[in-house]
Amino acid sequence: MFTDNLEFIQTGVTEAPAGDPAPLSSIIGSAIDRVDGPLKTTGTARYAADYNLPHMAYAVPVCATIANGSIASLDTSVAEKMPGVLLILHHGNIDPIFRMSAGRGGRTSESRPPFEDETVSYWGQYVALAVAETFQQAQAAAAAVKVTYKSQAPNVTKPMNDPEPPAGAKIESHRGDSEAAFAAAPIKLDATYTTPAETHNPMEMHATTAVWNGDKVTLYESSQGVVNALTVMAQHLGIPKENITIIARFIGSGFGGKLFPWPHSALCAVAARRTDRPVKLMVSRKMMFSNVGHRPRTQQRMRLATDAHGKLVSLQQDYRNHTSFGDTIKENCGEATPFLYSVPNLKVTSSQVRRNIGTPTPMRGPGAVPGLFALESAMDELAIQLKQDPVAFRLAHDTLIDEEKNKPFTSRHLKECLQIGAEKFGWSKRTPEVGSMKKGDLILGWGVACASWGAGRGGSEATVSLKSDGTARVASATQDIGTGTYTIAAQILSDKTGIPVDKIEVVLGDSSLPPGPMSGGSTATASLIPSIADAANNAIKSMLANAGNAKGTPFFGKQPDALAMSKGRVHLKDESPEAGMAFADVLKAARVGSATGDGKTGPAASENKDAANHSSHSFGAQFVEVEWDPGIAHLRVSRVVSVVDAGRILNPKTAGNQMAGAIIMGIGMGMMEETIYDPRNGHAINDNFADYIVPTAADSPDISVHFTNIPDPFIGEYGARGIGEIGLAGIAPAMTAAVYHATGVRVRNLPIRIEDLL
Ligand code: MOS
Numbered sequence: 001m002f003t004d005n006l007e008f009i010q011t012g013v014t015e016a017p018a019g020d021p022a023p024l025s026s027i028i029g030s031a032i033d034r035v036d037g038p039l040k041t042t043g044t045a046r047y048a049a050d051y052n053l054p055h056m057a058y059a060v061p062v063c064a065t066i067a068n069g070s071i072a073s074l075d076t077s078v079a080e081k082m083p084g085v086l087l088i089l090h091h092g093n094i095d096p097i098f099r100m101s102a103g104r105g106g107r108t109s110e111s112r113p114p115f116e117d118e119t120v121s122y123w124g125q126y127v128a129l130a131v132a133e134t135f136q137q138a139q140a141a142a143a144a145v146k147v148t149y150k151s152q153a154p155n156v157t158k159p160m161n162d163p164e165p166p167a168g169a170k171i172e173s174h175r176g177d178s179e180a181a182f183a184a185a186p187i188k189l190d191a192t193y194t195t196p197a198e199t200h201n202p203m204e205m206h207a208t209t210a211v212w213n214g215d216k217v218t219l220y221e222s223s224q225g226v227v228n229a230l231t232v233m234a235q236h237l238g239i240p241k242e243n244i245t246i247i248a249r250f251i252g253s254g255f256g257g258k259l260f261p262w263p264h265s266a267l268c269a270v271a272a273r274r275t276d277r278p279v280k281l282m283v284s285r286k287m288m289f290s291n292v293g294h295r296p297r298t299q300q301r302m303r304l305a306t307d308a309h310g311k312l313v314s315l316q317q318d319y320r321n322h323t324s325f326g327d328t329i330k331e332n333c334g335e336a337t338p339f340l341y342s343v344p345n346l347k348v349t350s351s352q353v354r355r356n357i358g359t360p361t362p363m364r365g366p367g368a369v370p371g372l373f374a375l376e377s378a379m380d381e382l383a384i385q386l387k388q389d390p391v392a393f394r395l396a397h398d399t400l401i402d403e404e405k406n407k408p409f410t411s412r413h414l415k416e417c418l419q420i421g422a423e424k425f426g427w428s429k430r431t432p433e434v435g436s437m438k439k440g441d442l443i444l445g446w447g448v449a450c451a452s453w454g455a456g457r458g459g460s461e462a463t464v465s466l467k468s469d470g471t472a473r474v475a476s477a478t479q480d481i482g483t484g485t486y487t488i489a490a491q492i493l494s495d496k497t498g499i500p501v502d503k504i505e506v507v508l509g510d511s512s513l514p515p516g517p518m519s520g521g522s523t524a525t526a527s528l529i530p531s532i533a534d535a536a537n538n539a540i541k542s543m544l545a546n547a548g549n550a551k552g553t554p555f556f557g558k559q560p561d562a563l564a565m566s567k568g569r570v571h572l573k574d575e576s577p578e579a580g581m582a583f584a585d586v587l588k589a590a591r592v593g594s595a596t597g598d599g600k601t602g603p604a605a606s607e608n609k610d611a612a613n614h615s616s617h618s619f620g621a622q623f624v625e626v627e628w629d630p631g632i633a634h635l636r637v638s639r640v641v642s643v644v645d646a647g648r649i650l651n652p653k654t655a656g657n658q659m660a661g662a663i664i665m666g667i668g669m670g671m672m673e674e675t676i677y678d679p680r681n682g683h684a685i686n687d688n689f690a691d692y693i694v695p696t697a698a699d700s701p702d703i704s705v706h707f708t709n710i711p712d713p714f715i716g717e718y719g720a721r722g723i724g725e726i727g728l729a730g731i732a733p734a735m736t737a738a739v740y741h742a743t744g745v746r747v748r749n750l751p752i753r754i755e756d757l758l
Contacts, residue, residue, distance in 0.1 A: 223248040
């Protein structure tokens with residue numbers, strides 16, 4: 001069983017960061033179960049498509065079958081007469097869906113609103129929408145809409161393989177003279193790496209259920225950002241924000257594919273308004289492969305050079321990625337390159353090429369993950385050229401200064417990640433010669449790669465109520481995409497008040513709550529928890545002020561500063577909590593329903609000015625073992641040790657689960673995932689789970705996850721950075737390094753295919 005080979009170990013220190021005003025309770029760092037777990041496992045949690053409203057109708061899109069051209073004719077006459085059909089929407093009869101208004105904020109995914117005109121620029125693009133009494137009737141009507149096209153030859157899969165950066169390539173980072181240093185160096189590597197288009201495949205499909213009440217609309221959405229969705233939908237629909245509520249109580253993940261609204265959301269809202277019925281629109285898995293984003297293809301030329309002693313003297317990365325004809329999306333492959341290793345001369349350039357494919361969007365570790373495939377592969381190749389151990393080669397180039405920004409890191413323990421990982425993996429037993437390690441008939445390969453991801457913290461608001469019924473409530477307009485946000489919110493409030501987690505209600509996923517962060521960029525935790533702490537501190541202040549009014553209690557007439565709240569009890573500051581009273585009894589005595597506090601916090605630099613003088617990232621090291629069976633040409637990842645340096649870990653269970661999931665996703669990236677587009681029409685021909693291969697439980701290796709658990713002194717009181725993306729970074733290059741070690745074949749084009757190894 002999967003759970004039997006999964007191990008989470010915390011290492012490192014657990015004390016609070018310097019200057020921490022409050023001692024941390026044992027709830028912080030405790031591996032408690034997800035507080036929302038029972039709702040999910042009992043089927044009680046409702047996802048966007050689970051809302052079944054009275055008189056609801058169903059919408060099914062009609063998708064373009066060309067990749068480039070325009071609609072020549074659209075005949076809805078048969079479809080409109082079919083049973084149960086309420087409406088067929090298309091470019092000829094749609095109410096306006098407005099473009100994003102300059103300066104109004106928010107980010108949508110496709111700048112061209114759906115049905116704006118006859119243009120078709122990718123296969124699958126919505127060209128009509130059938131709305132009917134039942135889902136089946138809507139499906140049948142959608143199939144009966146007759147569309148003809150004026151088609152032009154599409155540009156779908158043309159390779160990007162011009163190694164030189166094109167004129168006009170953007171210089172992302174530059175220091176020293178990388179060209180001259182490369183030319184003069186005695187040892188060099190010039191290699192080009194590619195990664196394919198990958199499609200996010202969350203368990204839960206994108207879906208919208210829209211219901212109007214007069215001029216107000218509620219959209220039940222599968223969204224990684226209810227606040228952004230609100231801002232975007234107000235502009236698309238041309239109505240005030242206060243007339244819109246976005247609800248996303250539970251999300252079956254998104255991996256970035258649900259960060260920014262896609263066309264189906266506005267279409268569903270318009271269909272509901274036009275029919276005066278609640279309307280549900282669920283994007284099918286097939287549509288998901290063309291209409292809600294993907295990780296674009298990347299090509300990265302890496303030029304690295306060392307001096308005669310193996311010291312890096314030059315690092316150049318020239319990358320490009322595909323984007324759509326509608327939007328220019330950069331896959332930021334140079335995210336980690338400028339600061340991961342010490343090197344005096346460096347240059348990173350980027351460019352994009354347009355293809356007739358839907359608009360790409362961030363996918364877990366956007367940019368950094370494919371970027372690190374190239375950088376870490378190149379580092380491995382160079383170490384081998386130098387006859388150096390790949391761990392030692394990386395350790396030799398570790399740096400505690402971000403050489404791009406010339407600033408120290410807030411907290412960087414990459415060295416410890418490599419050392420702990422090497423020890424846990426047993427790296428010292430590795431023999432470097434290709435094919436030299438055996439296990440029976442199997443050849444073992446051992447590979448390593450480093451990982452990195454930015455550690456951001458943005459603004460957030462939250463509200464906390466301590467209630468006279470003995471429970472507490474914390475609310476914020478953020479959302480839990482399945483990673484544990486509900487749980488850590490309860491842990492923070494419990495830490496501040498001493499109220500046990502099972503007495504705490506966490507309310508998220510509603511845009512009408514105080515605005516919280518997106519679940520994106522691994523920033524939700526670092527952004528949200530300071531606002532909860534602030535709200536909790538203010539709620540406690542209110543509690544103590546109420547205690548002074550509580551007749552018949554020892555606190556009556558006392559000033560708040562003589563009182564304290566801990567272990568869920570109000571007490572005199574110089575007495576123990578046990579000598580005080582339960583907070584609910586104090587509120588009852590004061591005849592007050594609740595003590596409430598609001599919290600509002602900003603980026604890390606707003607709390608600690610010195611944060612701006614530092615560079616903030618998380619780090620990690622990935623160790624992978626593959627088993628290669630040359631007799632039957634079978635490759636399997638058998639063991640992964642992952643060490644992650646992401647500040648304090650608030651909950652090793654939710655964090656460890658995220659890392660384990662990321663490792664499995666990394667195996668998919670390394671040897672399975674690729675969205676294959678038909679060059680004739682842009683159709684993603686493997687647009688289903690039978691043909692788009694992702695790892696199953698049987699593909700899962702022994703996984704061992706470790707955290708340095710060293711609080712980041714600059715990111716906030718708890719010292720916790722985010723961990724969503726970093727777990728995926730470094731897995732694929734550690735796999736290809738392991739494959740090289742086993743077979744002598746260097747795979748530079750993902751995914752690894754058996755044909756590569758024969
Ligand atoms: Mo992440 S790609 O920011 O959901």
